[in-house]
Amino acid sequence: MHETNGATVAGNTAALKAAHEEYLFPCLKPLYREPIALVEASGVTVVDAEGETYLDFFAGILTTSIGHCHPEVVERVRAQVGRLGHTSTLYLTENQIGVAKRLAEIAPGRLSSCYFTNSGTEAVETAITLAQLYTGRHEIIALRLAYSGRSALATNLTAHASWRPVPSTIAGVKHARSPYLYRNPFDPAGDPAEQFAQDIEEVIQTTTSGKPAAFFAETIQGVGGYIVPPPGYFQRAAEIIRSYGGLFICDEVQAGFGRTGERWFGIEHWGVEPDIMVMAKGIANGFPVGATITRPDIAAGWTAKTISTYGGNPVSMAAAEATLDVMRREDTPARSAVRGRQLRAGLEALYDAHEWIGEVRGMGLMQAMELVKDRSSKTPAPGKARALLEAAKAEKLLVGLGGLHGHVIRIGPSMLVTEAEVDDALARLGRACQRVG
Numbered sequence: 001m002h003e004t005n006g007a008t009v010a011g012n013t014a015a016l017k018a019a020h021e022e023y024l025f026p027c028l029k030p031l032y033r034e035p036i037a038l039v040e041a042s043g044v045t046v047v048d049a050e051g052e053t054y055l056d057f058f059a060g061i062l063t064t065s066i067g068h069c070h071p072e073v074v075e076r077v078r079a080q081v082g083r084l085g086h087t088s089t090l091y092l093t094e095n096q097i098g099v100a101k102r103l104a105e106i107a108p109g110r111l112s113s114c115y116f117t118n119s120g121t122e123a124v125e126t127a128i129t130l131a132q133l134y135t136g137r138h139e140i141i142a143l144r145l146a147y148s149g150r151s152a153l154a155t156n157l158t159a160h161a162s163w164r165p166v167p168s169t170i171a172g173v174k175h176a177r178s179p180y181l182y183r184n185p186f187d188p189a190g191d192p193a194e195q196f197a198q199d200i201e202e203v204i205q206t207t208t209s210g211k212p213a214a215f216f217a218e219t220i221q222g223v224g225g226y227i228v229p230p231p232g233y234f235q236r237a238a239e240i241i242r243s244y245g246g247l248f249i250c251d252e253v254q255a256g257f258g259r260t261g262e263r264w265f266g267i268e269h270w271g272v273e274p275d276i277m278v279m280a281k282g283i284a285n286g287f288p289v290g291a292t293i294t295r296p297d298i299a300a301g302w303t304a305k306t307i308s309t310y311g312g313n314p315v316s317m318a319a320a321e322a323t324l325d326v327m328r329r330e331d332t333p334a335r336s337a338v339r340g341r342q343l344r345a346g347l348e349a350l351y352d353a354h355e356w357i358g359e360v361r362g363m364g365l366m367q368a369m370e371l372v373k374d375r376s377s378k379t380p381a382p383g384k385a386r387a388l389l390e391a392a393k394a395e396k397l398l399v400g401l402g403g404l405h406g407h408v409i410r411i412g413p414s415m416l417v418t419e420a421e422v423d424d425a426l427a428r429l430g431r432a433c434q435r436v437g
């Protein structure tokens, strides 16, 4: 028996599981062998329907950026929902403008004009359409191992067969190699940044009309397994796409808002100003917001009619305003850098202890472990990753999975996580590693 917000939830996971299976699409598969039914949360702690408490180091897929139910977000959402709950984009609303202004203040360079939607998928769609309208061109270069969302276009940009429910139906999306250093197919004596960037040029020259609308890339590939490109890659990628008259769109849905440490956005680590940037997830601490930001001259390229019924919804915008205010006050880039170093050091100690951890990688509070059969073959080990995910659950620690084969453990807690909580998570993960041997 467990008391939660006045309601009583008495070990009802089995009933919820049965009802889920009866009333929801079977493709909506919970992560664990025995699903966890979450009923309440605070900070990095979540509680399930059995009354079990877990340390959440995946944050709803890197989304509860300042911790579950942050009091300032809760309070401002509560106030907003009782005052004005919906308007559509047909009217002016103060907090939509407030969020746009805050984003313009932290976004790189001249990016200052925003379009709000309800998800990362829609933010991506908006960016691609805008690039096509502005350039008068159609073709897009994306990266293999990308994950970009669940619409027809976004599943085509996505480059994992398992995330593509139907064959590619959108013409003009071409994929260059992921800048995946751990599995680098090029001559090891060469400069990997240049080699991977050259692949973009080859894709433009060989698979497009030579007139692409844009190069579209996550700054760190999230679902791909936190793939961090080599230094210099994005500078060259931006130069190449611009030399062919296309725009550079960067996807900061996972890497944004300080997650990578020191900087507000991942792309700033490489000193490149994108033409368009997309954001979602951590922007509103779990409320549905997607945002596309660009330069005013590019935004002006969209002259066709457009609305978004829920885009810029006042309740979601109140959540985003509060989240951005807390992130600025608490300096999430600095916090992610410090706690990220602590987390990374702990993961590297696990690497030293376990031959089946092929690589530890990431930036700030976006850290992953790629699991392999052994370090010499580098054969992906999805079974081990599943076992470790379940073992971490047994230690009451939530982490995520990623990678093409589901063989990468992904970690991304709230950016307000404390030193003690990181130590606790590392101890639990260490015990989980012992369990799987």
Ligand SMILES: Cc1ncc(COP(=O)(O)O)c(C=O)c1O
Pocket (backbone or CB within 6 Å): 061, 118, 119, 120, 121, 122, 124, 147, 148, 149, 150, 218, 222, 223, 251, 252, 253, 254, 280, 281
């Ligand atoms: C990098 C990236 N872009 C876009 C998306 C799509 O976002 P959403 O699930 O909010 O539609 C995701 C979702 O995981 C993502 O990781």
